[in-house]
Amino acid sequence: MPGNERYPGAKRRPGTKKGPTKGSGGNRRQGLEGRGPTPKAEDRVGHPRARAKALAEARAARPTRAKQLEKIRRRFEVPEDHEIICGRNAVAEAARAGVPMSRVFMASSSATDDRLAAVVRRAALLGAPVLETTKLDLEALTGGAVHQGVAVEIPAYEYVTARDLLERARAAGRTPLLVALDQITDPHNLGAVLRSAGAFGADGVVIGERRSVGVNATVWKVSAGAAARVPVARETNLVRALTALKKEGCFVVGLDGRSEGVVDDLALADGPLVLVAGAEGAGLSRLVRQTCDTVVAIPISRTVESLNAAVAMGIGLYEVDRLRRRARSGRD
Missing domain, CATH: 3.30.1330.30 (Ribosomal protein L30/S12)
Known part of the structure; x- marks a missing residue:
């Protein structure tokens, strides 16, 4: 009857009915799994720290x-x-x-x-x-x-012997003046000594074979070419070489700051002479000191403990040259 009909309400469209639907069959199960802990900043692609790490590794791979x-x-x-x-x-x-x-x-x-x-x-x-x-x-x-x-x-430097130095000086009509270095290991000192030896007319430098530096590139450089003019003798045993020079008529003088004598009062400077210097601090070794005929010092200020071998030898050679010049002028 009219007025007794019920309002049907909203109607669902076909295909929109809710309820259980067909599953994915596990195809999206992996997407539901966790990704693990968050990577460090330097391991994340595109992160500034990751770019910095890659740059550092590239630099480390380059040859130093x-x-x-x-x-x-x-x-x-x-x-x-x-x-x-x-x-x-x-x-x-x-x-x-x-x-x-x-x-x-x-x-x-x-x-x-x-x-x-x-x-x-x-x-x-x-x-x-x-x-x-x-x-x-x-x-x-x-x-x-x-x-x-x-x-x-x-080529490698050609050393001579101490006897060669002595014979060359005598053959040239000069009064021999040789330099001997006791356990000098610094090439700068050897180079400087060669330069001083060339400046003051020494006939050569004698060094030991053990615990002593040889003529190398640094010595050439420091000597400013004096290594080409001043011959170097290398002896197996420095004490034995000094003893042999003494038998040949040379007067062996050691330089040591602890000595009471001074270099400017050196006697026999105008005779055949071997001037010996030791390493800074240690000075002359015991056997070399005992082999010397005399040991003299270079007077210095008390505020300075010692001179290195190159400086001491330069002063010693200057004093010997000065005394020889005075002796020659006195004879003239």
Whole structure:
């Protein structure tokens, strides 16, 4: 009857009925699993710390400068028994003294420097190749020394004996003046002593074979070429060599700051003389000191404990040269 019908309410559209639906069959189960702990910042792709870590690893993979220099040196194939001397003065003096050269390395032009031009001429006479190199090449060859754009390769230094030094001086008509160094291990000291020996007319330097530095690239550099003019004798036993020189008529004088005598009162300075210096601090060894005919000191201020071997020997050679000049002027 009209008025008795019920309002049917909202009707669902077909296909929208709620209720159980067909499952995924486990296809999305992996998406429901956890991802584990959060990675560290440096392990997250795109994170600033991750980029910094990758950059640091790339830098670490690059060859270090030391390895780079060693690789360059191996490329030049320098024999182990050869020396590389560098610096314009040292190289020019070596060329002037006729030191045999195997190769010349230059990173600068010789047109503006007469010293380098002389080196090139000497190399041409010897048939030694002149190689144009970079400054990095020279840094590798010289071990980082101040090369001034030039270096030369020379054979191992040829030592003589103490007797050779004595005979050469006598053959030249000179009163022998030799320098002996007791356990000097610093190449800078040996180089400086060679320079002083050349300046004051010494006939050579005697060094020991053990606990003593030999003539190397640093010695060449510090001596400013004096290593090419002043011969060096290397003896197995320094005490035995000094004893032999004494038998040949030489007067052996040790330099030691603890002595009561002073060098400017040295007698017999105008005779055949061997001037001996020891290492800084330790001074002369016991046996060398006992072998000396006399030991003298160089007067210094009480505020300074001692002089190193190079400085002491330079002063000692100056005093001997001064006393010899006075003796010659007195005879004249």
